[in-house]
Amino acid sequence: MSDERVVVDAQAAEDCARACETFASSMRDIVNTVGDVGHYRGFGTLPSGVALAAKYAESTRGGPGSLTFTLDRHAEVAMKLADTFRRMGDQYVETDDAVAASLRPSDTGGR
Structure with a gap:
């Protein structure tokens, strides 16, 4: 979006896809960092x-509901969005080409 206009083209779709991939990568980096933290200490040896x-x-x-599980799901959704943006960009180009072809003057046989 620039100058209060929404720009829709194949490059915008690719830019959105790359942003989604960057987000997914950062989520996976956080998951890896959290996984490397190890055990929590400082709570003592009492049962509590x-x-x-x-x-x-x-x-x-842990399992469902844990931080790593949730961040993994966010990364998966972001990658699905990246795929969706790329398909949208491809379809935009196909549609634009088809419309442009339909607007070209056609050979009317001299009429």
Whole structure:
């Protein structure tokens, strides 16, 4: 969008696809960083401290609902959006070419 106009063309679609891929990559980098953190420390050896450390680990790197799970899903959606933007760009070019061809003067046989 520039000068309060929306610009739609194949390059805009590609730019959006690349932005989605960059976002997905950053989400995966965060997941890898979180996965490398290791175990939570500082909660002590009492059962409540051990349980609290386990709960933090589960909410960070556990199953559904954990930080890493959620960030992985965000990355997947962003990659699907990138694919969608690329298909939209391809279809834009095809449609634009078809419309341009239909507007060209045609041979009317001398009429």
